[in-house]
Amino acid sequence: MKPLRAPRRLFSTGLAGVLLLSACAAQGGPADSAPDDSRSGDAPTATAPPAPAASGQVTAITTVLQEGDGPPELCLGGVAESYPPQCGGPEIAGWDWDAVEAESAHGTTWGRYTVEGTWDGTTFHLTEAAAAPAAQPVLPDDPRLDPDNAGAAEPGTPESEAPELQYEVFDHLGGLSGSFENGYVWVTVVYDDGSIQRYADDRYGADTVAVQSALRDIG
Numbered sequence: 001m002k003p004l005r006a007p008r009r010l011f012s013t014g015l016a017g018v019l020l021l022s023a024c025a026a027q028g029g030p031a032d033s034a035p036d037d038s039r040s041g042d043a044p045t046a047t048a049p050p051a052p053a054a055s056g057q058v059t060a061i062t063t064v065l066q067e068g069d070g071p072p073e074l075c076l077g078g079v080a081e082s083y084p085p086q087c088g089g090p091e092i093a094g095w096d097w098d099a100v101e102a103e104s105a106h107g108t109t110w111g112r113y114t115v116e117g118t119w120d121g122t123t124f125h126l127t128e129a130a131a132a133p134a135a136q137p138v139l140p141d142d143p144r145l146d147p148d149n150a151g152a153a154e155p156g157t158p159e160s161e162a163p164e165l166q167y168e169v170f171d172h173l174g175g176l177s178g179s180f181e182n183g184y185v186w187v188t189v190v191y192d193d194g195s196i197q198r199y200a201d202d203r204y205g206a207d208t209v210a211v212q213s214a215l216r217d218i219g
Contacts, residue, residue, distance in 0.1 A: 048172050049199040053121040054191055058215040061133045064092060065110040072097075074115070074124055076190055076214040077176035084108035090190055092117075094126035101132070119191050119215055144184055144210050151183030151207045169209055173200065176214055184210040191215040
């Protein structure tokens with residue numbers, strides 16, 4: 001099996017800005033900065049939590065991209081706006097380019113779709129025919145964004161100045177995108193069943209890290 005390429009990752013100082021940044025900007029982001037594990041009080045060699053599998057069906061609206069003879073991948077962490085685009089992420093099994101409309105250029109094939117399937121912690125297994133993406137689902141407001149419910153991360157630090165804790169959280173938890181807002185370090189991972197959030201609470205303290213899942217449970 002081809003080694004999993006690291007996904008393009010996004011990082012910003014505002015949660016809304018995550019959706020607007022291109023992955024090109026991520027090249028100078030957290031991966032290029034040395035994390036300071038001393039902030040958490042743990043050794044730099046602390047083991048990251050394992051990627052949990054989903055117990056049921058999950059879905060996402062995302063770009064699927066295949067480069068050359070490599071496997072098709074879910075671009076959950078952003079897409080570089082080149083031609084052809086560039087991105088990487090978990091492999092998607094059961095994918096058939098003949099069943100969808102797609103673009104191809106210079107040995108790369110891609111398109112944006114609504115996908116539904118299962119997640120075993122490593123590979124996304126397509127179980128339903130992919131479709132052209134509908135409107136992004138309206139998700140309930142996260143109570144952690146309420147100004148009256150501010151978190152404990154770096155109290156008093158301006159949101160325009162990304163605190164060092166962001167960089168460690170982002171890299172240690174395998175973040176796809178992240179931000180600092182309302183006293184929380186926000187980080188999006190491929191999938192969380194709650195175990196990554198519990199790990200973050202234990203490692204960094206309650207009301208410090210807000211974990212979000214790129215793959216959403218169905219039902």
